[in-house]
Amino acid sequence: xxxxxxxxxxxxxxxxxxxIPVLTAAxxxxxxxxxxxHGKHHWAMLVDVRKCIxxxxxTVACIQENAVPEGSFRTIVSTYSVKLADGDQPAGTYMxxxxxxxxxxxxxxxxxxxxxxxxxxxxxxxxxGDRCVGCAYCVQACxxxxxxxxxxxxxxxxxxFCAHRVDAGLLPACVETCVGxxxxxxDLNDSQGELRRRLDAAKAEVKVLKPEQGTEPRVFYxxxxxxxQGKVEGQGTLWQPRKAHG
Amino acid sequence: MTPDIVETVNVARxxxxxxxxxxxxxxxxxxYGAWLVSLPGLVFRxxxxxxxxxxxxxxxxxxxxxxxxxxLADLHQPGRFWHFYAYFTPTSWMSWGAFFIPVYLTGLIxxxxxxxxxxxxxxxxxxxxxxxxxxxxxxxxxxxxxxLVAAALLTFVGAALVALYTGVEVMLVRARPLWHTxxxxxxxxxxxxxxxxxxxxxxxxxxxxxxxxAATRRMAIGLALxxxxxxxxxxxxxxxxxxxxSPEHAQALAQVAPSANWKVSAVWAVLATVATLALAVWRPGxxxxxxxxxxxxxxxxxxxxxIGGQEVPKTGAGYYSYQLPLGPEGLMxxxxxxxxxxxxFVVLTTLLPLDRIGQAQPARG
Numbered sequence: 237x238x239x240x241x242x243x244x245x246x247x248x249x250x251x252x253x254x255x256i257p258v259l260t261a262a263x264x265x266x267x268x269x270x271x272x273x274h275g276k277h278h279w280a281m282l283v284d285v286r287k288c289i290x291x292x293x294x295t296v297a298c299i300q301e302n303a304v305p306e307g308s309f310r311t312i313v314s315t316y317s318v319k320l321a322d323g324d325q326p327a328g329t330y331m332x333x334x335x336x337x338x339x340x341x342x343x344x345x346x347x348x349x350x351x352x353x354x355x356x357x358x359x360x361x362x363x364x365g366d367r368c369v370g371c372a373y374c375v376q377a378c379x380x381x382x383x384x385x386x387x388x389x390x391x392x393x394x395x396x397f398c399a400h401r402v403d404a405g406l407l408p409a410c411v412e413t414c415v416g417x418x419x420x421x422x423d424l425n426d427s428q429g430e431l432r433r434r435l436d437a438a439k440a441e442v443k444v445l446k447p448e449q450g451t452e453p454r455v456f457y458x459x460x461x462x463x464x465q466g467k468v469e470g471q472g473t474l475w476q477p478r479k480a481h482g
Numbered sequence: 483m484t485p486d487i488v489e490t491v492n493v494a495r496x497x498x499x500x501x502x503x504x505x506x507x508x509x510x511x512x513x514y515g516a517w518l519v520s521l522p523g524l525v526f527r528x529x530x531x532x533x534x535x536x537x538x539x540x541x542x543x544x545x546x547x548x549x550x551x552x553x554l555a556d557l558h559q560p561g562r563f564w565h566f567y568a569y570f571t572p573t574s575w576m577s578w579g580a581f582f583i584p585v586y587l588t589g590l591i592x593x594x595x596x597x598x599x600x601x602x603x604x605x606x607x608x609x610x611x612x613x614x615x616x617x618x619x620x621x622x623x624x625x626x627x628x629x630l631v632a633a634a635l636l637t638f639v640g641a642a643l644v645a646l647y648t649g650v651e652v653m654l655v656r657a658r659p660l661w662h663t664x665x666x667x668x669x670x671x672x673x674x675x676x677x678x679x680x681x682x683x684x685x686x687x688x689x690x691x692x693x694x695x696a697a698t699r700r701m702a703i704g705l706a707l708x709x710x711x712x713x714x715x716x717x718x719x720x721x722x723x724x725x726x727x728s729p730e731h732a733q734a735l736a737q738v739a740p741s742a743n744w745k746v747s748a749v750w751a752v753l754a755t756v757a758t759l760a761l762a763v764w765r766p767g768x769x770x771x772x773x774x775x776x777x778x779x780x781x782x783x784x785x786x787x788x789i790g791g792q793e794v795p796k797t798g799a800g801y802y803s804y805q806l807p808l809g810p811e812g813l814m815x816x817x818x819x820x821x822x823x824x825x826x827f828v829v830l831t832t833l834l835p836l837d838r839i840g841q842a843q844p845a846r847g
Contacts (some may be wrong), residue, residue, distance in 0.1 A: 237777050290491075306495075314798065315491035329490075331760020334797065344658060348568040349577035370558025370566050374500035377658035381495050381796040388559035445797070449656065463487065467737070470487030472493070 261375065277452075278424040279397055281411070282434055282442075283333050285459035287418035290315050290331035294410035294419065301398060303408035310395040311335035311410050332464050333419065335410070336361060336382040336395035337445065337453030344374035344383065353392065359424075359454055360397050368392050379449045397421070398473045424454070426440035434458075489799040497704035497792045497804055498788030500811050503818065505819040506549050506679070507648060510583075511670060512777075513546035514641040515678025517590060519704070524597050524635045534697040536597065537689075538682035543594045545638045545681070545832060546587055548823045551585075555815060559718045575651040580645050586640025593633035600625050601838055612833050619833070645671055652787070659733040660791045665719050672715060675782040676708035676758075687770040689840045695767060702766035705776055709759035712779075737794050741801060747786045767810045 290313050298304060298311045316330045338361045344427040345353050345361070352367035353374050363374075375383040375392060385392035398408035402421075406412070409423040421433025435442055435456060443460040444453040463469070516538045522528040554560045566580035567660045570708025603623020606616040649667020683701050686693035722728035723735030738744040758775040761768050793802045806812045831839075 239682075292491075312493050313491065314489065314493075317488040317490050319486040327488075330487075343597055347576065347654070349571055349574040349580065350565040351571045352565075354567075367565060367569060368559065369562045371556075371557065371576060373574070373651075375495075375498040376655050376661075376792075377657055379796055380625075381493075381798065384495055385498050421485035467795065468487060468489065468799040470799040471485045471803075472488060472795070472798060473489040473492045473701050 246459075258401045275421045275425070276359040276425065279359045279402060280422065280424045280454040280456065281335070281338075281397070281408075282420040282422075282429060282456045284418045284420070284433055284434075285330075285332060285461075287416040288313060288331040289418075290329065291415050293415050294333060297409040297413035298395070298398075300470055301401070302396075303388075304393070305386060308384050308386060308393065310382075310393065314463070314464075314468075316464070316468065330461065330464065332457075332460070333410075334380065334382070334398075334445075335455060337380055337451065337455040338395075338397060340452035340454060341450060343377045343379065343449070343451060347373045347377045347440060358402075360399050360402070361394075362396055362399060363392050363394065365389065365391050379401055379451060380453075381447050387461065487799060489497065492566065492798045494798070494802045495795070496802075499788055499792065500556055500815060501785075501789070501806070501813075502552045502815045502819070504788050505546065505552040505633060505783070506782050506820060507670070507788070508781050509545040509549035509552060509819070509823070510644060510648060511674030511780060511784070512677045512681055513536050513542045513549060513590070513746075514586070514645055515674040515676070515780075516541035516545065516681055517637060517678070518675060519678055519682050519701075520593075520597075521634065523706055525631060530694075530696055530700065532684055533840045534682055534696055534701060536601075537685040537836070538837055539594055539597055540834075540836075541678065541681040541685060542578045542590060544823060544826045545843060546590050547826050548819060550583055550587070551822055552815075555662060555810075555818075575647050575654065578642070579647040579651060582640060582643035586637065586644045589633055589635075589640045593630065593637045596620070596626060596630040596633050598839070599623050601834055605834055605838060612840075616833055628647060645674070657796055658793060658794070659730065659737050661787065663719065663730050663734050664728075665715055665722075665731075666787070668715055669712070669719075669783065672708055672712045673783045676705060676712065676776040677780030678779070679705045679708065680773040683769040683773030684777070685836065686840065687773065688836055689768030693769065693840065697764040698769040702762040702769065702772060705772055706759055706762035706766075708776075709755050712755050713759070716755075738790075743801075744790065747782075747790065751779065751782065751786070754782070799803055 279424060292313055295309060295312050299309070300309060301371065304310055312334055314332045314334055316332070317327045318330050319326050320326060327329075338359055340359070342355060342361050345355060349371060350367050350369055352364045352369070353361065354364065355361050370385060370390045372385055372392065375385060378394075383392055385391070385396045398406070398410075401408060402410075407421055408419075411419040420431050420434055422429045426432055438458050441458050442456050443458075443465060444456055446466050516580060519847075520535045520542060523531030524532070524539065541837070552585070554563055557563060566577060567658035570581075571577040585846065596823065599620050600623050602616045602620035608612045649670045652661045653664065653666045679701055683705070686698060708734070719731060720735070723731035726732045753794075755773060758772050758779065759773070759774045789804055793804050795802055808814065810818070
């Protein structure tokens with residue numbers, strides 16, 4: 237079974253085993269751009285919406301892994317009840333996992349007034365917490381509502397693709413925990429990797445969120461209904477975690 | 483009718499630019515707007531403008547000194563404000579703004595000092611409150627025309643840059659269609675000038691005898707013009723959105739049109755502008771009322787744009803609902819800014835009483 241594991245992860249795992257002694261030092265230095273100096277990888281994610289069961293295991297795993305404060309989310313599975321015209325039931329459920337899109341043209345980076353948000357050479361968009369002033373300009377600029385102000389740190393926060401895990405040769409927590417195998421993480425530069433193979437195989441079906449924004453997202457979707465590609469037109473959710481958070 | 487799509491689970495992103503930001507954009511707008519009103523009397527020496535221009539300068543000063551505090555408070559890491567200067571980022575208009583604000587404030591403080599020096603000296607001579615401090619600040623009380631004009635030029639550069647950056651910074655946010663409209667900086671500017679005129683009118687009314695009626699009428703004409711321009715810009719905005727000529731405006735309109743709250747806000751804004759215009763034209767003597775109306779419109783416009791704009795989800799369905807928190811992140815931020823404004827007003831008018839500022843004064847050697 238080991239042979240079937242994605243190549244990029246195996247390669248990273250080997251690097252991890254070799255580099256155990258420097259692991260803690262590397263984690264401490266995060267998110268210094270120097271970590272990605274090799275530029276060998278271009279990390280990305282493919283979400284196969286058809287396989288998502290909306291269990292929110294990814295949401296919980298992310299919160300656990302990244303100590304996301306109550307009421308805030310780096311990733312969530314947006315869930316919608318959709319009226320069916322020709323089905324046996326009056327409505328069906330549509331699930332759409334959302335997270336930072338780690339865009340290749342990220343609108344959050346140029347607006348940052350202190351250069352705290354940056355793109356690593358491996359494609360991960362990160363925030364330098366030591367530099368961030370919490371002005372929230374990046375929060376405004378992100379077209380995907382992926383950023384927020386973390387009330388525990390008072391800094392801009394977002395999904396990092398679990399950069400600390402990826403650097404250690406592990407998968408992001410949300411990918412590792414995904415029950416339906418809907419999230420595939422890998423290296424776009426690896427032509428033999430699972431991510432690239434899946435993307436190539438599903439070419440015509442692959443979509444991104446809000447393509448008209450020109451942000452070149454690096455989170456791809458299969459099975460993405462056009463009605464959910466941009467701002468969703470419908471009844472908004474009444475559940476607001478902020479109320480509980482205060 | 484049941485909608486086709488009902489969101490059952492999603493995150494509601496909270497407001498990230500707090501009421502502090504509204505206060506900053508309001509006050510900095512009032513400041514440069516009022517500063518413009520100081521020019522006819524103090525720099526161009528237009529007859530009959532001197533008193534009202536001095537009052538406008540006081541308004542510019544009080545608002546200009548309060549505004550950066552509100553901006554600082556809007557940062558979630560205010561202690562790191564120095565990062566703006568340590569890590570200049572030329573791609574960010576906010577980063578540029580951190581340099582434009584000191585240019586404007588340096589010019590404004592210098593210009594105000596040069597303009598108020600003779601009055602400060604007179605206040606000291608006549609044994610007014612804090613006479614000793616007034617004497618020291620007057621530093622001889624000479625009127626230096628060339629220095630005043632030079633300071634006005636510096637302030638003009640700063641004011642223009644501040645007006646530009648505050649508009650463009652918001653306009654560039656493509657992720658928020660309501661903000662990403664080319665007319666937004668124009669709307670900010672027009673309402674800022676109207677607010678500046680409004681505050682000068684309120685100060686004028688506070689003078690003994692209700693202020694100079696001729697000055698009130700002149701200001702009313704200016705205010706009527708700003709309201710006319712504001713209405714025209716509003717019409718163009720709507721026309722661009724409804725006709726589809728401008729995709730940005732069409733998208734912005736489509737996002738807010740279904741909302742009852744937004745419809746009420748739009749009607750309110752139009753009625754307030756029309757009422758101010760009508761009163762300014764037909765009742766130019768109602769300086770206090772039109773002044774307060776203009777201030778109200780300038781604040782409401784910014785509140786609606788910033789807080790209302792952040793209530794529109796970028797990806798989720800419907801609208802987020804915002805309730806003003808009572809703590810520092812909400813109501814106390816507004817009250818606190820107002821408190822600082824009143825404190826500065828009291829300090830400055832103790833040093834130089836309002837009636838002394840509002841008087842037309844002879845030049846000193």
